[in-house]
Amino acid sequence: MIASYNPYEAEVADIQAIDKQEAVMLRRSGRARRRREMLAGYLFTGPMLVGVLIFTLVPMLLSFGLSLTDWSFVTGIETIRFDGFGNFARLFATDAFANSLVHNLVLLLSVPVGMTLALALAVVITTRVYTPGLFKVIFFMPHISSIVAVAVVWQVLFHPSYGPVNSMLMALGIAEPPKWLADPSYALTSVLMLMVWIDMGVALIIYIAGLKNIPADLYEAAEIDGATSWKKFKHITFPLLTPTTFFLLITGLIGNFKSFALIKVLTDGGPVKSTTVIAYDMYTEGFVNLRTGYASSMAVVLFAVILLITLIQWIGQRKWVNY
Amino acid sequence: MERIAAGTNKTAYRLRRVLTTALLLLLGLVFLLPFIWMLSASFKPELEVFTYPIQWIPNNWNLVENYTNVWAGKVDFVLYYWNSIQVAVLTTLLSVLVSAMAAYGFTKIRFRGRNLLFLIVLATYMIPPEATHVPLFVIYRWMGLYDTHAGLILLGGFSVLGTFLLRQFFEGISNEYLESAQVDGAGHFTRFMRITLPLARPALATYGILRFIWTWNDFQTPFLFLSDKTLYTIQLGMYSFADRNGSFYALIMAASVSAIIPLLVVFIIGQKQVIEGISFGGLKG
Numbered sequence: 310m311i312a313s314y315n316p317y318e319a320e321v322a323d324i325q326a327i328d329k330q331e332a333v334m335l336r337r338s339g340r341a342r343r344r345r346e347m348l349a350g351y352l353f354t355g356p357m358l359v360g361v362l363i364f365t366l367v368p369m370l371l372s373f374g375l376s377l378t379d380w381s382f383v384t385g386i387e388t389i390r391f392d393g394f395g396n397f398a399r400l401f402a403t404d405a406f407a408n409s410l411v412h413n414l415v416l417l418l419s420v421p422v423g424m425t426l427a428l429a430l431a432v433v434i435t436t437r438v439y440t441p442g443l444f445k446v447i448f449f450m451p452h453i454s455s456i457v458a459v460a461v462v463w464q465v466l467f468h469p470s471y472g473p474v475n476s477m478l479m480a481l482g483i484a485e486p487p488k489w490l491a492d493p494s495y496a497l498t499s500v501l502m503l504m505v506w507i508d509m510g511v512a513l514i515i516y517i518a519g520l521k522n523i524p525a526d527l528y529e530a531a532e533i534d535g536a537t538s539w540k541k542f543k544h545i546t547f548p549l550l551t552p553t554t555f556f557l558l559i560t561g562l563i564g565n566f567k568s569f570a571l572i573k574v575l576t577d578g579g580p581v582k583s584t585t586v587i588a589y590d591m592y593t594e595g596f597v598n599l600r601t602g603y604a605s606s607m608a609v610v611l612f613a614v615i616l617l618i619t620l621i622q623w624i625g626q627r628k629w630v631n632y
Numbered sequence: 633m634e635r636i637a638a639g640t641n642k643t644a645y646r647l648r649r650v651l652t653t654a655l656l657l658l659l660g661l662v663f664l665l666p667f668i669w670m671l672s673a674s675f676k677p678e679l680e681v682f683t684y685p686i687q688w689i690p691n692n693w694n695l696v697e698n699y700t701n702v703w704a705g706k707v708d709f710v711l712y713y714w715n716s717i718q719v720a721v722l723t724t725l726l727s728v729l730v731s732a733m734a735a736y737g738f739t740k741i742r743f744r745g746r747n748l749l750f751l752i753v754l755a756t757y758m759i760p761p762e763a764t765h766v767p768l769f770v771i772y773r774w775m776g777l778y779d780t781h782a783g784l785i786l787l788g789g790f791s792v793l794g795t796f797l798l799r800q801f802f803e804g805i806s807n808e809y810l811e812s813a814q815v816d817g818a819g820h821f822t823r824f825m826r827i828t829l830p831l832a833r834p835a836l837a838t839y840g841i842l843r844f845i846w847t848w849n850d851f852q853t854p855f856l857f858l859s860d861k862t863l864y865t866i867q868l869g870m871y872s873f874a875d876r877n878g879s880f881y882a883l884i885m886a887a888s889v890s891a892i893i894p895l896l897v898v899f900i901i902g903q904k905q906v907i908e909g910i911s912f913g914g915l916k917g
Binding site: 346351353354356357361363364365368369434437438440444448449450451455462471477480515563567569570596601608611612 | 648660666667669670686730734738743744746749752756760761762766768770790792819824849852866870871874884885888889891892896899906
């Protein structure tokens, strides 16, 4: 073996040493920078994360925990008693809960009704009128107004004996018009009508945005083929709007299912409990009767139903929607 | 010949468009009748509110008396207004700031656990706030946040919706701007304040206006988490006013008009942003 001899060995070693040192320094500063980067990341997202933890995650977990207890918070933490699924058993055994659930399901009808009206209006507004912007504002007005003011006005309009609606009906020759919000068999329908009136504007605006995304050349091609307006709607507009329709349906159902404020102000669940809904019962039990555990079990049911709707959305998005 | 035919066609088309517009305006008017009735009733003396056929333009005006009664009567409308302004402005500021910071962190900073943390935030969006209110009521009592404006502001300020909206927008901001600033030695704080926020102004305005409207109109949260009358927001004040003045309909209508007007102004000024924001994803809540 011939020993290799390098006359610059010492220098090379020196250079290597310096390189190594520099590399260490560089790596160190890289690590420091990465650490600073990490810190910055946590500082920027931290406030939101802490907020979500305190105001959403912890309460949600507590909802689950408390739903398994028989407890009223006014009596103090030491009176808390584990009760298994007792609350749920009681819940499903009461007529009140079943009634509220049925009311909830009936009110869900306002979502497709409002969407159908909104779609028809959206098509007319985007293609057949002047000043489309004005119409957006008009039909969005009820949604932008406060629920309380709107509910109070409708209470007066539908006043059974001297409200303008019934005055008009009587003038038209209807001797005994319905008593609307004061009549147990008409109250829920009245609430439903009002929901359509309030929420239609949102669907309208989103449909108009969806319509703008449909390429114009599709319609031009159809016109060359001599397609009628109805055919164009059926074969172009409607299929291409399925993602929008689906989205509106899901968010509409979720929003509708949670409704509380309108019911509280408009009917307060009455007359004779003909308009109670799950959220209304939950607030009555939790905030008025202070049955914390029982109300929590209602919150869990509410959460479960909404989760179910969301899951349907996830699965359905893949199967039903044409993109 | 052909030119004439095309001309009549165009006229026919215009005529049809004008007619459709007129018809839709009529429909819009019917749609808005409750508001028109409310406005008209708020100008009338109590005894003429329900006269039939409806007098859309009052015979006798009682405008000044009605509105003075609302604004300087037994119910302290001025205070409710002031409370609402405070809560809505502070909630909006807090929410825009916290959401913008989080959105910046999730798009422009690389840190360990970023994706996981974002996923958690995304997941909480599926939780309906209603399902958390009962335990939150208990938590708020323990924390001393029950019956305070701070409680309302915090609850609205930490809504995750803004994070999604702004994150989408921040992703569209080119990293080149930010990197050139980085070469100049600017830290994340400078890049956030000096570059990202100014560039994101339209998105911030859209979200801010929406958050303001939602907070101003919110009845549910103040109803659940406030009990002291001096802390009432306008929605609660309006509710208790209607409750107390059960049969003074002209006054109730004057109060309703007063409660809706500021929102209408904000909506008309920020119309473009509101409609854009709503179209963006049909956001609500």
